[in-house]
Amino acid sequence: xxxxxxxxxxxxxxxxxxxxxxxxxxxxxxxxxxxxxxxxxxxxxxxxxxxxxxxxxxxxxxxxxxxxxxxxxxxxxxxxxxxxxxxxxxxxxxxxxxxxxxxxxxxxxxxxxxxxxxxxxxxxxxxxxxxxxxxxxxxxxxxxxxxxxxxxxxxxxxxxxxxxxxxxxxxxxxxxxxxxxxxxxxxxxxxxxxxxxxxxxxxxxxxxxxxxxxxxxxxxxxxxxxxxxxxxxxxxxxxxxxxxxxxxxxxxxxxxxxxxxxxxxxxxxxxxxxxxxxxxxxxxxxxxxxxxxxxxxxxxxxxxxxxxxxxxxxxxxxxxxxxxxxxxxxxxxxxxxxxxxxxxxxxxxxxxxxxxxxxxxxxxxxxxxxxxxxxxxxxxxxxxxxxxxx
Amino acid sequence: xxxxxxxxxxxxxxxxxxxxxxxxxxxxxxxxxxxxxxxxxxxxxxxxxxxxxxxxxxxxxxxxxxxxxxxxxxxxxxxxxxxxxxxxxxxxxxxxxxxxxxxxxxxxxxxxxxxxxxxxxxxxxxxxxxxxxxxxxxxxxxxxxxxxxxxxxxxxxxxxxxxxxxxxxxxxxxxxxxxxxxxxxxxxxxxxxxxxxxxxxxxxxxxxx
Numbered sequence: 001x002x003x004x005x006x007x008x009x010x011x012x013x014x015x016x017x018x019x020x021x022x023x024x025x026x027x028x029x030x031x032x033x034x035x036x037x038x039x040x041x042x043x044x045x046x047x048x049x050x051x052x053x054x055x056x057x058x059x060x061x062x063x064x065x066x067x068x069x070x071x072x073x074x075x076x077x078x079x080x081x082x083x084x085x086x087x088x089x090x091x092x093x094x095x096x097x098x099x100x101x102x103x104x105x106x107x108x109x110x111x112x113x114x115x116x117x118x119x120x121x122x123x124x125x126x127x128x129x130x131x132x133x134x135x136x137x138x139x140x141x142x143x144x145x146x147x148x149x150x151x152x153x154x155x156x157x158x159x160x161x162x163x164x165x166x167x168x169x170x171x172x173x174x175x176x177x178x179x180x181x182x183x184x185x186x187x188x189x190x191x192x193x194x195x196x197x198x199x200x201x202x203x204x205x206x207x208x209x210x211x212x213x214x215x216x217x218x219x220x221x222x223x224x225x226x227x228x229x230x231x232x233x234x235x236x237x238x239x240x241x242x243x244x245x246x247x248x249x250x251x252x253x254x255x256x257x258x259x260x261x262x263x264x265x266x267x268x269x270x271x272x273x274x275x276x277x278x279x280x281x282x283x284x285x286x287x288x289x290x291x292x293x294x295x296x297x298x299x300x301x302x303x304x305x306x307x308x309x310x311x312x313x314x315x316x317x318x319x320x321x322x323x324x325x326x327x328x329x330x331x332x333x334x335x336x337x338x339x340x341x342x343x344x345x346x347x348x349x350x351x352x353x354x355x356x357x358x359x360x361x362x363x364x365x366x367x368x369x370x371x372x373x374x375x376x377x378x379x380x381x382x383x384x385x386x387x388x389x390x
Numbered sequence: 391x392x393x394x395x396x397x398x399x400x401x402x403x404x405x406x407x408x409x410x411x412x413x414x415x416x417x418x419x420x421x422x423x424x425x426x427x428x429x430x431x432x433x434x435x436x437x438x439x440x441x442x443x444x445x446x447x448x449x450x451x452x453x454x455x456x457x458x459x460x461x462x463x464x465x466x467x468x469x470x471x472x473x474x475x476x477x478x479x480x481x482x483x484x485x486x487x488x489x490x491x492x493x494x495x496x497x498x499x500x501x502x503x504x505x506x507x508x509x510x511x512x513x514x515x516x517x518x519x520x521x522x523x524x525x526x527x528x529x530x531x532x533x534x535x536x537x538x539x540x541x542x543x544x545x546x547x548x549x550x551x552x553x554x555x556x557x558x559x560x561x562x563x564x565x566x567x568x569x570x571x572x573x574x575x576x577x578x579x580x581x582x583x584x585x586x587x588x589x590x591x592x593x594x595x596x597x598x599x
Binding site: 054057058059060061062065312313315316317332368369371372373 | 391396404407411
């Protein structure tokens, strides 16, 4: 059991042991980096085909089924296609920035994986301020997005980039605030320690943060913010293919476009991984009798479950308007997150017992209903009047 | 309450997702090259020229002899994207009414330009041009193969009956009616002439009138 749980750690030790002692530490890190850089793009390839098939099923059709058995070799065909396509750079584009933007995007997204605990003892860098590092890296993707839009010298690209940056900055705030509650309760910025804080059971059930009132609310806010942060439907305004051609990557073709696509999905994986770590107990098992299953299986199944929910949401919800998006961020998600900080504090200092459950749940439900009824209500819709000519 | 609609929507899509694995009738699409849906009568793609097999005046192959088109060039003039090109013949042939008419010496439709608007069909007074239902027309030749000449365009009336039965029956009835009308007119004219001939004393006929 323990061997299977630690199989990757042991494998790395065994492989590294062939090298001289001085090189072992560096080689171990390089090996882990190589695995991460290989594994997640492979997962991306698999996800694209699952997403297309899943969306097809949601719309009562079959989805891609031409390449290979049940269409599962579709990503290979897509990869070959984007590799062999002509790489067009607009004549008046800023060539250097235009080239750097997709590279920077993928780079910063990959950096986020460094601090994620993907299993017991399976964190690449045991950083004390892992969460802070993760958000620093996650925020840098906005720079890459704006670089792409600006350097293309195309109004659609620039509009898409501006939308993207406005949206990502707006949702960055609730993303951080919803994560801060976890830091408040667990008392640590280290992701390994946050997982360890959730890794105990009572009556066979785990103490994941999602099973507390503040954790549940925080997780919902986190999920909303991540959907917006990764530009997924229903918050896919930056891409908005029916309005903006393709948003900030309009002027990208061939493999650079594929890199943007890859970056988007990798961001989705890493932010889902972080969500699982913060609220769903990371690599811990959902029941105490299932702890014999290797920890990395739990981490990746939670990650894939999040991806499935992302796809499900994409198949269900229509795209929001820009003002709806902003209203939702600033008038609903942000007040809920701020209130949740208070609730988490109350939870921490009310001690054990049923009272804190009642009080915290009541505050959150009241706020949810209140904000839902009042905060998002718009003025009465009457006959339209053209005001600017008066 | 806030989020109620989202839950409902998620339930609906989840039902679609899982039920599509169990009930085949949910899947409304067909896998096109292998499976096909039966062609339906109202389908209209590109125009073709109708010919009658029973009407054979002049030599040439069947499609050329029986072509209903009289090269009046109305369709050529009406065509919005100007994809029709007609050259009128020098000589005349008898049409189904027994009337001498021109015929198209050349009739080309560039289907890469044609927008399938069906205006040519609507303006044709001779029921000569109709819409086809064949839609698999892609070729590997960009230039020549998309310009259809009159041999490629000509299809027998039976074919028209096969693809648009109701419409073709109406057209046939109309044509038969016109034929009967012209025949009665001709008979009436002949009778009148005969009557006139009986009243007026016969003059000596000059040769070669």
